[in-house]
Amino acid sequence: MQQGSLVEIEITDLNHTGEGVGRSNGQVIFVPDTVIGDRISARILHLKRHHAEGKIQKILKESPYRIRPRCIVADKCGGCQWHHIDDNYQSQIKHYQVIETLKRIGGFSDIETSPILTGTSSLGYRNKATYPLGQSTTGNIQTGYYRRQSHHIVNLNQCPVQDPDLNPFLAEIKQDIQGRGWTIYNETTHQGQLRHLALRIGRKTKEILLTLITTDSQLSGIEEQADIWLQRYPNLVGVTLNYNPTKTNVIFGKETHTIAGRPYLREIFGGLTFHLRPETFFQVNTEAAEALLGVILEKLALDGSQRLLDAYCGVGTFTLPLAQHVFEAVGIEVQETAIQQAKENAKLNGIDNASFFTGTVETILPQIQDQFDIVILDPPRKGCDRTVLDTLLSLQPSRIVYVSCQAATLARDLKYLCQEGKYQLTFVQPADFFPQTPHVECVAFLKI
Structure with a gap:
């Protein structure tokens, strides 16, 4: 195989960036704009150490999961990658990839899960x-x-x-x-x-x-x-x-x-009024995020006696709805403007049992001496700093809820938390916050 050569391959998998995966003479080839079941002719653009990168020249046989894109610039725009894939199959792929990543990287087996959550529409959802x-x-x-x-x-x-x-x-x-x-x-x-x-x-x-x-x-x-x-x-x-x-x-x-x-x-x-500014981080799919909040409330079965810590709390997106069901809620966020908005949103909704700290979670969490029954984690794609995980293992809250937008770092962090048997993974709920893209959100529940 050489750069510029044509190969005929069948797409048998999708990688974490949403590209189709095929093989020619044992060589792995990544090809965008494809889906499992496609048989294509592809031109090799780049040869890497462990794989090659190709581009569709001709679709020889269409996958049953391929659809006509509903975006007129889907073949050009980099905003979305999966307009050519059936919506239901997108959800199936994302659910499968989350569970398989937890098994492969985290070493988990027999994972209890439910069908992937979706918003009200796969189009027109971005706020x-x-x-x-x-x-x-x-x-x-x-x-x-x-x-x-x-x-x-x-x-x-x-x-x-x-x-x-x-x-x-x-x-x-x-x-x-x-x-x-x-x-x-x-x-x-x-x-x-x-x-x-x-x-x-x-x-x-x-x-x-x-x-x-x-x-x-x-x-x-x-x-x-x-x-x-x-x-x-x-x-x-x-x-x-x-x-x-x-x-x-x-x-x-x-x-x-x-x-x-x-x-x-x-x-x-979540039944509350939020003030959102232009630069405020807030989940782009409001309906899917509300569905995820519903699962968190259902699984935690709060009775008003718990003390809850929300790390990476942002403007209180999850902190404030959950605060209505616990004795006390505390949020940590590195962005000072987000903390100011969280406090404003708490006051706006008459919530007086929530307090907020500005700083990195790895800095603030070890300084908080109080004992929490529940810790919510919602870190960026890179996952949690090791200091955060070590502090949690020391504090030992009875339950941890980990919201993640990157299954690989989620699996890594859950493996670390569960490696000595202190915590058990009890349930994982994937959620499709980003239809027409390969990105997937999920929430994992741990207990002692």
């Missing part, structure tokens, strides 16, 4: 979209997601996975930017003003926030344009400007200024 801005060779403003493995924008006027109420903004905001003469940031020269367009919507309230991320905190004419937007869009409750002058791939800067309206939207989650 937040952050689009890079660009400019075509003819000078027209563009916005959309990047092409796969590039920083070339696929220009969009609608997106089938974002809330449909956000679609009218895309074409019209581009025209307004063009008319204002605002310049677009260039990643190479680091010149220009506008970097991203961010839209956020409350799925229950339909309130919308519009944010421009810019290198220029004094964007000429922004006040007048913000007033025009508020008049044009009845559901738009606020226009904000986020200032990010740094040479970085990080989207949001540290300063956000309200130009018109208010700096937050209202959302209803």
Whole structure:
């Protein structure tokens, strides 16, 4: 096999990034835009040490799980990878991959589980979209997601996975930017003003926030344009400007200024009202996250006597709904702005038995001397720091609930917690927060 050669393979598996897996003469080949059951002709693009990377040249036989993409740029846009796979089969794959990863990496067997949770729809579910801005060779403003493995924008006027109420903004905001003469940031020269367009919507309230991320905190004419937007869009409750002058791939800067309206939207989650700001982390699939919260409440069967710690608590997304069912709830979060919002949301809902600490979990957790009955973990994709796991093994809460967006790091951390027999894995619930992509969320329950 050589780079550039053509091979005929059958796709027999999908890897963790969503690419199809086939073999030719014992050589593993990864091919995007495929699904188990496809027989294809593929051109070899890259030869790696343990695998090759290919590209479809022709589909010789379609998988029964292949469907026609419901997105007109599915073959170009890097935002989603699985528009060509049947929704039900996507869920089956994700459930299987979570359980198999726990077995392979974690060493677990006979895992008790239930069918994967889903939201109300596999399309139109995203409550937040952050689009890079660009400019075509003819000078027209563009916005959309990047092409796969590039920083070339696929220009969009609608997106089938974002809330449909956000679609009218895309074409019209581009025209307004063009008319204002605002310049677009260039990643190479680091010149220009506008970097991203961010839209956020409350799925229950339909309130919308519009944010421009810019290198220029004094964007000429922004006040007048913000007033025009508020008049044009009845559901738009606020226009904000986020200032990010740094040479970085990080989207949001540290300063956000309200130009018109208010700096937050209202959302209803778990029966509570939350104020969400443009840069606030909040699960993008509100309905699926609520379904996961329901499973947590059901499995914990809280009676009001427990003391609960929510590590990586964010704005109190899980802390506050659970606080209503326990004696005391404590949250830890590294981002100070998120803790401020968590406190505001607690006050907004009249919850007075929740307190919050700012700092890393590995720093704050060992300093808390109180004993907790339940610890909720919801770390980033890299999983928990070893210090956190060691502290939990020392504190020995009777139950641990681990919410994860990365099955491999979940399996690693659960193996460490259970290796000496102090904890047992009792139940795992996968959840599809990100239809049309290979990403999967899940929650694991441990007890002493």
